[in-house]
Amino acid sequence: MVNPNFGREKHVEVARFLSPLRGFAADEHEIECRRDAFTGVECRINVARSKRVKQAEDTEEELVELVKRTRDECFFCPERLETATPKFTGFYEGRIVVGRSCAFPNLFPFGKYHAVVTFSEDHFLDLHEFAAELIADNLRASIVFIDAVHKYDEGAKYPIWNWNHLPPAAASIIHPHVQVLVEERPTPFLRRLLENSRKYFEETGRNYWRTLVEEERAAGERFIGEVGSGGDAVVALASFAPLGNNEVMLIFRGASSLADLNERQIENFAECLVRVLRCYKESGVNSFNVTTFSGSINGGEDAYYSLHARIISRPRFRAFYTSDTGFMERFHYEWVIETMPEDVARRMRKFF
Template structure:
């Protein structure tokens, strides 16, 4: 396992003074995909509120309690047209499916939550509903992932807090890269990549942020966005996870959201790649990144390097923000 990077120094003349900026091109230790860490952090500041948008979107939101029964799509195959419910969480079909089985889980009855208002139970209830629907799958190999976009900078078309689950017979591009690379690593080392990564990061100490129940948390060496953290659970397959393991994952997510709040951030993405049905070489892993703050005049942080070069840009140093997160663990 190698933490490889190249370093370039850019110089600009500004106000008769030469300013130097260090750019690190980092290689993901598993897939060798690159990202660029630019050591020049922009300010993350919410300058205008968006209360007007919260209220205006509430009037038509299909996920609000008064509309969800009549407006959401339902699965006719696995769920026979029924909705799955657990406390405030409700699972239903995505009206615009991304895969053979494409589900949405409404997390809360509240139409909008400040990033500090999410509770561990919101995610726990959603994950138990996902486990329930996965229990209804027939035999076969599937690539299963869980994702969340919160607020417009993260790509969410609906403000109401929700997550998604994709169950596909064909992997997404990055999922396939991880699968192939993890299999090669397993065959060479007789252990899965994520266990080896967590052990290595604990030894180095630079990017290890801390632990919640049965889950280790590190900052990604080659980040895919701002404040990219990776959760590595002790139990490998999502469907087989104990209540203690689910609790540890959800607790870690909430602690990271509180950390984001301390940084003035309010928008984020989550992606969980599940090991279920893939084999011993793969371990469920949780990825979470912050997005630029949403306000009346928010700006997007995905541009041509990501769209066309498939290369992420981060202005934040993983080794530095891992230490900062450790105070929340």
């Protein structure tokens, strides 16, 4: 079997000091540095921090307060959505409604085709309250938007489905929603993934992502589970070198682009997200990001590329939460992580 590693490396560094937590006796912290040459991700994991037990807490007072305070002014709530949100024009007229989900243009876009898609009329949903059907309807509405854009403008062919939940994840609006972009060019990280996937295929005749799934399943350490069967299945893995805490990758066995998803793939992906969110809820997480890494629409990339998503937890929302993204991530492209991927996989497995 071809080794998919493309130079996955790890080594442990040890920091030693006299700790006031031990009466100034000698203490040491192990820092595991990981590099995945395929994705280009480099991170360092503080093993001691990852072993801290985090208790699930009740919903914080500050969160209840925030939900109450923002409810009456919310543009995404049904009383104001019709009058306060923009409408599509050109590739589609008006707003796209699927089930309880509604898609409309982002009022302050950072892309030529940039939509907001709500999940429902609920102003707030906690992690365990996102039903698979809500997520599936959101995806269906998102795909209607993506298809309409691409039919109108063939040059717009890289769709991205992005979900920021609560302010620590950079959501400025509490009301649950995703942002969908259809881009002419892949983002820098996606470009690297597509290029390396093509190179891997040229060198080995294999799809890197399918090989990765098989190797991880055989190794067992980071394999979490799978929802669905055959080409419709979606596989959950903990990433070897994550970009955030509690990171889970969801890999589609039989799709390279978001635009190609069939009904079963949509439902299986939604179900995977529901399960990850249940585990997050149990771990005390209330804020997270999800994004997809999609091949191009009708790009013929199925042989060498697989659509996948990453989901990471963010600091728990409370009045004075501390961001988890500092100088290392913003300036040095190195990710400081406090959860061991193999521990994440262990905790996630019972939800799959």
